[in-house]
Amino acid sequence: MDIATLGGQLLGQIPLGDIVLYLTPFNLFMFAGALIFTTLIAISRTETQVEAEFGSLNDNEVKVGLKEFKIRRFLAVVCGLATAGAMITGDVFNFTLLVALIGIVNIGIVSAVKQIDVLNAAFQYGLIAMIASLPLFGGAAIILASTGTLSILEIAQLSFTTPMMFFASVLLILGIAGETGIAPFYATKAEMFRTPGSPFILIIHLSSLLVIVRAIEILLIINKPF
């Protein structure tokens, strides 16, 4: 299978020892997009939510406190860098590692908000993310066991897909869905959208969607449909 049929022409590789990054227009665009958003988050203030006060004509302003702002911004930047790494890596294990990191910092971003509903959501999301790490790394391990490599470039050269590779892909999908909190685990993250902190909410949404798009590319490379 030719990687170019998915993400466009292969522009080059960056070998860093065992870690090989490869560049197609698709990977480069997603990598650049994640970095631009991360930079934006690093330099932005948070918004002030204005809500109508019940029983009077006054407004209630909800702001993010300084301590909460600092820790959430730090975690958001880490999440952005992990997302950028996941977009460009050429190794299934590195991909799963970065997705697990995204899950961990997402829990942090949510749980830094001191509101009961949000903390409950963070707890539930944390449980799902922790449980999902087993199929995530298990999937990568089975791919290594069944192909002898974790390099996406090497896997793309294989001319076959064994049932174990297919099984590993199913585990990977489960793991990615849990770590990024997409449907059907989506409800665990919904509460956090009530809180102020638009730049930090962005990175949770950004990491989920970009990881899903990258996962489609990786899964199509592992499971050669023709």
Added chain:
Amino acid sequence: MNLMANILLNVLIAFLIGSLLFGLQRKVMARIQTRPGPPIIQHLLHTLKFFIKESSFPYTAAMPFYIAIASMLCAIWVSAVIVGPVIEGSLLLFFGIYALQKIVEHNAGSSSGSPYGKLSCVRAVFSAAAEVPLFAVLVIIYLQTQTMVISDIINYQAVNGPLIFTIPLAALMFFVLILSKSPYSPFAITKGKDIVSGYETEHFGVLRGYLMISESIAWYMLLWVFLTVFIGPLGILGYLVGMVAISVLIAFINSITPLLNPNHSIMVQITFAFIGIVGSLVLMLVM
């Protein structure tokens, strides 16, 4: 043609045609509802108007995020024009662009501090949960043509005929996606009038202009991708006729259907996605 000139020309065409198609859509909807309706160039004039109006920013906004996010929406759809008509690149890349656009739509709403923007933001996250499965259409196209590169898909159709006949349910899925991006659509929950203008509520002057330019380019690009990927190699006239026909058809649908509530909107879209994915796979196995 010089690459930069090619990009500029295509972006200009996308903006102008997208704006006029929106105008046409409003005109058709008005006529169906027995109103005279605005002139067809109204959307274009409306967009240009915002560039000469005063720009003001709410004091509650997350700066500079609030300004950057509206500008980025424009940049994202210009990237889509480069990936599509200019270089005929990968559909997977187009999906990436669409994902980034959903994120921008989501955060344009939440970054202003307005409760209407915030509600639109939450609805944008909901709608992403429904629109992403609809984009599984790409995988079906890939399974059928063995490529995601647009120029190769065009060549495939030149030899094997339009994909709309071989994978019609995938075409239906993409049509539902286009429908959900049109204004006044039953699925347009992020800009429902119950939340004023949704994520655009607190954007004035130049920023609103950027958002409107992006909408026009987005409309053109979605129609371009649909026609290119499902109908095949078309000339300029073919594209124009196709875009007008789809816009008029969508105007008919929008004028006679109410805006669904968010839960119903998502469930209808997911139902279409499910039917499209399973039906297409079954059809591909049988045929």
